[in-house]
Every structure is written in structure tokens, then in C-alpha cells.
Amino acid sequence: MKQFVGKIDEECIDTAVEGARPADASPAQCCQWPGPSGGFAINGKFVSQRITGVQRVGYELATAFQRLFSENAEPPLLIPVNSRTDVILRKTKRVGRWFKGSLWEQLALPFAVGDRTLLSLCNMGPLFGRRQLVMMHDVAIYDLPGNYSWKYRLWYRFAFSILKRTAVHIVTVSEFSKMRIMERLGVDASRVSVIWNGVDHFEKIIPETAILSRLSLRNDGYVLAVGNLSLGKNLPRILAAMERLSDRPDWKFVVVGGRDVRVFSSQAKPNDNLSKNIIATGFISDGELKALYENAACFLFPSLYEGFGLPPLEAMSCGCPVIVSREASLPEVCGNAAMYCDAHSLDDIVDKVRQMMDDAALRETWRERGRAHARNFRWDRSARQLLDVLERELAGGVERLNETESAPSRV
Template structure:
């Protein structure tokens, strides 16, 4: 294609970035969810997958749509993309991005972490991460639940290809939205392999001191909301010897305060530590310093913490629900997340058996090799080449 400039443009000002040469077709990507300082699952997915796509040696040129101008070093320094910053006060996707699609459409559009705009190319791809609101409607305010249902239904109806994070999510989409199975592709996400790996003893001690943690401890990571099943985890943990403490790492979500109150009612305040959101660079040592990682969630579209714990060399106890066995594979010991006695028994078994812990660590390390962002990016590009 012809020579063009990588640029960031707004209606009121324009800044020009270095000259590059376009290659072949243009893939537009909604990168708005990637630009956040405190990413949770879907935001991290968006950022990591975009980075991997830009690093591929492919015959595509990428156009990244953002609400604001990202720092110059935010995305990889590769010559195969441009940034199109298009600020807008409200309804950015359905008004401003839709207008962009009308006036300057790419050859294909990929929406990794949100919803397709009302106007979009025929060749559009959208990722549906999970349908948790269908299984746990009370975990979402009514208007939020209605919007989640609308946006998923819209994506499934209008996208030429729908990406699902797991076979479990694909099956849910087929069940609840009567979607043709052949239009849904399962593309596994990955984890941040540059960050999540075993930590040195000095780093573990630094993080333990920073957060004033008691050892030995058990860790569980995820936004505090009902579907994460922390209430049952507290009940199971209360049966363990007092030498153990429980560290729950997660941003405050729907009904978080009821969980804090429950911990106080159970007289667990001195044994349970809620850390809220912590910087990603501290998480590996938090995992690595734990005797056991527990993922008791009732529903997950994928479940990044399972892979993160395995990558950091921590034994994993995991719910046998939704996508989690598919993700954690042979590298976890499983329990029924609705059975408090079973959760307790599994934790006790792992904590009391060093050989079992070592086996889980080794199997977890092998399991994470199945996942990579490069592989996910290659599968997205493969889909686009069929258009």
C-alpha cells in the first residue's frame, strides 16, 4: 500500500508521529480499554493481545482507536500501525467510533474488550469473555445487567466471527443466544510470562513485609463479588489451623462490604487480609510466597489467576466449575465450589502433603506452556485472512 504516517489525530489538534509504510489490508482495533493504569482481566486481555498483534510479522497494517493519546512508549515500537485518537465525552463507541467507521472504515474491525459500534464493517470480530451475568444476575445492578445482555446479543448478532476465551464460554454463547457454533472461534488468552514467574526469596520477603503478611498464608486473587465465592472460602478457611492466614487480593466489587462484615462476624479479622488492588509487579511474589493458591470461583470465562499462580510456582486448588478445569488442566486439585466441606478438605490435603504440593507445582509449570499471546495473535490473524 502507499506510504502514510503513523499519526494521532483529534478534531482540535493533530500531532504527527514517524513515517511508516502501510502493508496490505487495514485492521482496525478498538484499543480504548487497553489504556488504563489499573487493568483488570478484560483490560489486560486487550492490551496484551494488541501488543502481540503488533509484534507479528504479518501482512496487515493496524489502526488503533483510542479515546485519548497514549504515551509514546505505551505500544510496541513497530512500524505497522497508526493511532487514531478520537476524544468524545459520552457514548464514545456508538457515536464517535461509529462515525469513524462510516467516514474512514478499515478493512476489518476487531473489538477485544467491549461492544461493536452501531456502524461497523461487515468483516468485524468481537470477543465475548464470559456470560457471568446470566448465571449470577443478582451480582449486577439491573441496568448494568441489561447493558451486558444487550452488548453481548449485539456482538453475537453482528460480528462475522465471535471470539470466545474458552470452550465453556462458547457453549454458553450457543445456549443463551442461539448462535451458530461455526461462527464462534475459541482463542485462548494467556498470562504475562514476563512478570509471572517464580520469585527470589528476597523479593518474596520484600512483598511480605510491604503488605504485613503473616506466614504461612493462602492466597486468592480476583475482584470481590459474589460469583468469586469468597463467602464459602471464608467458611472453609475457618476450619484450618490458626497458624494459617488468608490473603484475598482484589478490587472492591458488587457487595464487597458484605464479605468484609462476614469476616468480622466469623472473628477472622486477625487471620484474613484484604489487599484490594495491588500493582502487577507485586503479584508474582505474593503468589510465590503462598503455601497454596485457591481459586473458588463459581463461574469464569477464562480465569487468569489460575495460570498466574501456576507460572509463579504455587500449588493450586481450583473450583471444578465453568472454564477452570479447561484452563488449569492437570496442574490443579479440584473441588466443588458449592461444598464448603470439600473446599476445606482439599485445602487441608494440600497444606499437609508436601509431595502433593510439589507435584502440583511441577504439573502447573507444564500446563502454562499451552498458552501464549503470540499464539492467540496468530489465530486472530488467521481468522482475518479468511475474510
Template sequence: MRVFVEGTPLFRQRTGVGQYTKNLLEALFRLDEENTYTIFSFALPGQKTKPRPIPETPRLGYRFIRYMHQKVFNAVVRKVTAPPIDVMLGSRPDLFLFPNFVRYPLPLGSRAVAIIYDLSFVLHPEHVARRNRQFLTRYVPITIERCQHIVTISENSKKEIVEYYGADPDKISIVSPAIDHSFFYPRPAAEIDAVTGKYNITKPYILYAGTLEPRKNIRSILDSYAKLPPEVRASYSLVLAGGKGWLDQDIKRRLDELQHMDIITTGYVPDEDLPALYSGASVFVYPSLYEGYGMPPLEAMACATPVIVANNSSLPEVVGDAGLLVDAHDVDSLAQYLEKVLGDPALAGELRRRGLERAKTSNWDESARRLLAVINEFGSQR
């Protein structure tokens, strides 16, 4: 079969969707020896060829739409309607894979599978930018209706799609994110020292990794750190590792109020620094208000770091019995859990052991096999 894959998430600064797409596709292309793939995106006429995020092979090529800029396409989609992507490409492959929530029109008759990660835009609209919320609210239900199959990333997300949109559960498969164990593993002290030195981290630390935005509940992390006994705060820095996100004004205000405390904001952290940052942390904290899956806790567990996560959405699925679960809105409990892990080496050691064991069960090859089964089943039906 010929499979066309929307590549837009691959060419941006990769966070959640982009990382998932890249890792999953790399594993898929290693695994699949039958089908051929074309990754498509946009480029200006005469624009220098974009770097290929995944190297080309005899079974993998790229195609760029050069007569319409990505920004123009996005504006047309938002303000008018979604243009027919197969007509723009001049192709009718067996299957389109749309890995970023939305299926675009395919009047030439190709079948389609789309990946819908979560329903944060309808269940927690206050944490989603208005323009993105309007876009997803408009196009996701059409995507569910017109795709031959939907992929999502957790049991929780599947349940929400079924309940909110009345989707047939048999039309939805789960392909969870996974860990690259050649990358996320406990790093040696020398590497940890090099990376922590880069970010001016000079003593043991509590770590959060991810975008600094309201949905990640950064305010509760800051408030729980402020509630720790002074002698604990004197021994541990709080490190917020991630770029600024949407609606971060309240986070900035709280950071200003706590500027007398040892709180380090690193800004965006490149991928290569993350394993050492995880490995060096005394505890990883992730009390997010909602997650379609939540990769950072899994990455931290793979690096043998104790984790504390919120007890909502998909996060209990991710950590199982390998992490501590807390009410995201209960700052006092979060502070107590932090103090307990930091003050109890036996508990921290047990969480490290359980986390490593649980992380080992996660791998991209298994996720790719599940996606390939979907591709083979729904791409071959005519």
C-alpha cells in the same frame, strides 16, 4: 489491511479484559508484518495526549475522538442507541476489532470481529451490576448477529454462546488468554520476602488473587479458612489480594466477624507484585462461581504454586489435571482440600510440578496467531 481496534479497555485500570487485550495485542503486533493497526479511544478537546499503553510503530498508530467525552458516549449508548463509530472516526478500515463484548454500528460498511468473554450477565445476573447487565443484555445479541465473526476465550464460553443465542459454532473461534513466561515464573526467596514484607505477611500463607466480589466466592474462602483446625490457622495466614468489587457488603461483614483471625486484605495489587505473591504462597485457592476463563490459577501454576479451583465453567479447562477441583458451594470440601495440600508435602510438590508443566503450554504468541488468522480471513472478505 487497515484494522481499527477499540482501545477503551487499555486506558482503564487494567483487570481481566484490559490485561487480555493488552497482552494479546502486543503479541499480535510483534507477529503481524503485513497489516496496519489504529487503536482508537476518546479524549477531551485540548486534553493532554494520553500515555500510549502500547508504543507506536510504523504499523501501529492511535486516534482519539475529541468532540465527545467517553462518559457522554457511554450515556448515549445506554439511554438512546449506539452512535456510528466509523462516522465518528471518519474512517472505513477493512476491519474493526472490538475487544470488549460489543460491536458499535458501522454504517460505512467495514467488517467487524468482537470478543465476547463469557455470558455471566445472563447466566449469573445476580453477580453483575445492573447497568452493565442491561447494557450487555441489549447489545451482545446484536453484536453476535452483525459481526462477521466472534472470538471467545474458552470451549465453555463458546458452548454457552451457541446454546443461549443459537449462534453458528463455525462463527466462533477460541483465542484463550495466556501466560507471559518472562513475567510469571517462580521468584527467588529475596524477592518473595520483599513483596510479602510490603503487605505485612509474616508467615506461610494461603492466597487468593482477584477482585473481592460475590462471583469470586470470597465468602466460601473465608468460611473454609474458619473451618480449618486451629493449629493449621495458627501456622498459615489467609491473604486476599485484590481491590474491592461490586456488592462486597457481605464480604465485609464476614471479614468483620473473622477479624480475630489472621486474614490479610491487601487492596489492589500492582502487576509487578503478583509473581512474588504467587511464588510465596503455600497454596492458591480460587473457588469462583463462574469464569469465562480464569487467569489467576494459570498465573499461580506458572509460579509453581499448588492450586485449588472450582469445578465449574471454564476452570477445569484451565487447570486440567494440574490442580484440585472442588464444588464451589461445598465449604467443608474446600477446607479439607486446603488442609490436605498444606499437610502433605508430596501432594503439594506434585501439584507444583504438574502446574508448571501445564502453564508452559500457554503462550501469547500462539493466541496471537489464532487471532491473526481470524483477522486475515474476515478482514479480507468484501
């Protein structure tokens, strides 16, 4: 990824909260508003991880948020010493010499933040951070416990029980996730705000079309799906549907993502256990994924659980017709721009794919709807909404924050 060089976003004044900034502030001064005390800093733990899922959201939102500020006022991204060198933001600072991962986040990061307000955008943050906004993407740790080891479940449940009290505010990515957070963590609705993800990062990606010839794929001749270890991705039904549809030798089926050992044999190539028309790619680059989106006849995403559901929007932005389930956040995010299927019915999944694959005019209709819908999801809009939330929650200044810190509970 290349370095982003931004400028002051004069539109950010549109989301100002009355009283949060001086009434006569210019747009430039408006975008330099630092909040109480020392301003903001961004938790950059995600820079030391593979940039997928919540890490992608963290990167794109942090980048867009920095662009709201002038060069001298932009909040720094605080990162571990073992961070990736190919992920660069406009203002980045390495902190903590000895720690990595969760130890870095819990022990080194709080000291580096100082009196600034910390933005933790990837589910987790310092448990006892003095001033912190946390973005919780979902509560799958409660809703899908079978996804995770007992150690992982124990850690996140403990951490969430602390963060729901110590965080100044919680942000999430959909109304669905907000309702689940309220129910599972017992948090009042006033303490949770919704900020949708953007998808315009895909506009900057250059498609790597060599993957099409490598996998022997032709334009408009294959079904694309994304699946990983998560039970919520419904990968067994995706593969079962593809097996049933393999009676059409002119169709191919591509599954992108990590290999689930319960589905793919660890001793053999995936294609050894599946019909020859089903291709499992494993992890691929963003450029390769974009090329697959742009040339697929349709994208199949019958997920059982999504806090947001970014892949369908990525597909839409690339002009790929989308089939999704009616579960969790997907109707909220996809609106009327996707064909819906029953995630629990193999017959219905198969039927919807056949409808899409057999009708070129239908595919074109969904392509146009998807492109128009995806244009509504922009990271700069998400960043302005984040700043709006921060202003609303922090406009009371240090006195209000001190009252928050002294309260025994925020639930």
C-alpha cells in the same frame, strides 16, 4: 508498563489459510497481509480503564497481534483521548476529541475505523460497526444476572442482541464460553471461534517482594486467594473456609481484590471483622501479586463461574500449587495441573486446603505440573490463532462482507 518493540513473526505463516495469501508470499509479506480493503484496527477503549480481567486480555492480545506485522503494516490501536499514559503499544492513535467511555466507542470510534476491519477484544464494540470481529469473554450478564445492576444488564443484553447480528465473527476464550454464547444468544457454532488466553505476560513482571514483609508473610506459609464483587468468585465460601482453617496459628490467609461490602464492613478495616490470620489486601500491583504467587503455599480458586480463568494459570506460571473448582471453564483450562474441589461444599474446600498445606511433597508435585502446563499458554500463539480466524472469515474479500451486511440476520 514499558513499550513493546516487536518484529516480524515469521512463524505466522504456519497458520495461514490456503488461498488467503499469495502462494509464493515470503514470511514478511505474509505477515503484512492487510485483509480486505484497508486492513485492521484495534478497539483501544480498554486503555482508558484499569488493566485487569478482560482489559488485560485486550492489552496482551493486541500487543501480540501487532507483532505479527511489519512496522509499516501493523494495525493501529485506536484509543480515547483520556487513555492511560503508562499503557503503550507499538502503534497507537488517539481519536475522538469530545467523547469518553461507551460514547467514544459508539460515536467516535466507528468514524476513525474507516474501511478497516475492527477488532474489539473486550466484550463490546460499536453496535453498528461496518466490519467487526468481537471477542465475547462470557455471557455472565445472562448466567449471573444478580451480579449486575438493572441498567447494566439492560445495556449489555441490548448490545449483545445487536452485535450477534452485525459482527462478522465472534471470538471467545473457551469451549465453555462458546457453548454458553450459542445457547444464550442463539448463535450458530460456525460463527464462534475459541482462542485461549496466554499467561506469559507474567514472565515480564518483576516481583515486588516488599509486600511480604509488609504483610508479615513467610515463604510457603500462607494460602492465597483472589476475590471481588462477582458472585461467581465464591468469596463468602473462601472466607468461611479460611475462618475454619484459622485453628492453625502457623498458617495465614491472603485475599487479593476489591472489597465486597456484603462481606467487609465499609466502616472498619477488613481484619476487624475476620480472624487475625486472614489478610484482605484490596487491589495490589502486578509486581506485588507475582511476589505473593511465588511465595504462597497454594492458591485457592473455588470459582462458580469463569469464562476462562486467568488467575490459576498466573499462579501456575509462578510455581504456586493450585486448588480450583470443577465449574465452568476451569477443568478445560487447568487440565490435570490443579487439585480440584467442590465449589459448593465448604467441607471439601477446607479438606483440599488441609491436604495441600500439610504435605510439602504434594505441593512440589503440583508446582511442577503447573509450571509445565502454564508454558502452553502463550500470547503469540493466541495472536496467530486470531489472525487465522480473520483470514478464514475475511478471505472472501469485500464481496463476501457486503453479502454479510445485507443479510437480515446471522442466526
